[in-house]
Amino acid sequence: MQKGTDTDGGYLAPIEWDRTIGEKLKKISPMRAESRVITISVAGFKKYFSDRNVGSGWVGETASRPATTTPQIGVLDFVPGELYANPAISQQLLDDAAIDLEEWLGQEVDTEFSRQEGIGFLSGDGANKPYGILTYVTGAANAARHPYGAIKAVNSGDAGKLTGDGFVDLMYDLPSEFAGNAKLYINRQSLGAARKLKDGQGNFLWQPSYALGQPQTLNGAPIVEMPDMPTAGAATLPHSTATWKPPTWSSIGSASACCAIRIRTSRSCTSTRPSAWAAGCTTLSRCARSRSP
Numbered sequence: 001m002q003k004g005t006d007t008d009g010g011y012l013a014p015i016e017w018d019r020t021i022g023e024k025l026k027k028i029s030p031m032r033a034e035s036r037v038i039t040i041s042v043a044g045f046k047k048y049f050s051d052r053n054v055g056s057g058w059v060g061e062t063a064s065r066p067a068t069t070t071p072q073i074g075v076l077d078f079v080p081g082e083l084y085a086n087p088a089i090s091q092q093l094l095d096d097a098a099i100d101l102e103e104w105l106g107q108e109v110d111t112e113f114s115r116q117e118g119i120g121f122l123s124g125d126g127a128n129k130p131y132g133i134l135t136y137v138t139g140a141a142n143a144a145r146h147p148y149g150a151i152k153a154v155n156s157g158d159a160g161k162l163t164g165d166g167f168v169d170l171m172y173d174l175p176s177e178f179a180g181n182a183k184l185y186i187n188r189q190s191l192g193a194a195r196k197l198k199d200g201q202g203n204f205l206w207q208p209s210y211a212l213g214q215p216q217t218l219n220g221a222p223i224v225e226m227p228d229m230p231t232a233g234a235a236t237l238p239h240s241t242a243t244w245k246p247p248t249w250s251s252i253g254s255a256s257a258c259c260a261i262r263i264r265t266s267r268s269c270t271s272t273r274p275s276a277w278a279a280g281c282t283t284l285s286r287c288a289r290s291r292s293p
Contacts, residue, residue: 019099026111027227029118034183034224045078049147074147081129083116085109122228134230162190162232164197164205167219184221187229194218 001009038045055068087105094102124132125141135142136151143150154173156166174182186194195206207217215222 021099021104026115028111028114029121029226029228030224031118031121031226031228032114034185035121040080044080047076047078049074049076051147076146078130081120081124081126083113083120083129085112118226118228122226160232162193162197164199164219167194167197167205171219171221182221183215184218184223185226185229186223187227187231188225190229190232191223191225193232 003010003013050071050073053069053071055070057068059065087109089101089105120129120132122132123134124130125135131142131145133151134140136146137143138150138153140150152173154166154170157163157169158166171179171182195204197205199205205219206223209216215224217223
């Protein structure tokens with residue numbers, strides 16, 4: 001007998017195999033963790049904004065007090081886009097596979113949803129998906145949609161690259177009321193370019209973090225790596241400085257331009273039996289609506 005021939009005993013010496021499935025890298029945006037998430041149970045969400053245009057004036061003790069200006073209310077509608085996944089698998093494979101394919105498929109769907117959500121949050125065009133933050137920037141499609149106007153863009157001072165002066169201009173263009181909580185959102189390629197920037201004395205503007213749990217900083221602002229941000233180049237918005245959680249308005253990357261996403265997942269089956277759905281398959285569904293400012 002020999003293991004090289006199945007009928008001579010080779011069947012009894014099977015090859016060992018890895019009971020895990022390797023995963024190709026998917027870059028996931030940390031945007032959800034940086035945002036305020038509101039769960040809704042209806043078809044949409046409205047956010048109201050005051051222009052705070054309250055008039056006032058100084059008067060004497062007996063002088064008349066005419067009416068002053070009254071604040072006006074603006075509204076921004078958020079209609080959820082629906083994100084779905086419908087992977088197909090037979091009930092028999094679910095039952096007989098040596099790996100828990102139901103859990104594995106669920107994890108794959110969750111990862112894909114996270115990836116799509118991050119993309120939609122930043123650059124969604126409103127076609128069956130939310131409007132992304134970057135569509136509210138000056139000159140973009142939704143520049144006039146918000147009651148407070150477009151998200152302001154600050155030029156770097158160079159047509160095709162980041163500059164130290166541009167970062168300084170960006171930081172100080174943000175109102176001081178928001179600067180204390182602001183972070184810098186940038187992708188890895190642009191961050192690599194930013195790390196090379198120096199001040200007039202040759203000191204790097206980028207500073208590493210030596211304390212556990214403390215982020216690295218650029219020109220004093222905490223850095224959040226955001227893979228879906230555009231890469232530095234001509235006519236792009238490669239980074240944003242923002243206060244995402246309340247207060248909700250900032251110079252670039254405003255939290256007031258937000259997206260709404262409705263999530264639906266299901267597991268369906270493939271089978272040669274006409275009655276597959278009734279006899280051998282089950283459907284799992286999860287539906288939630290979330291608004292991520």
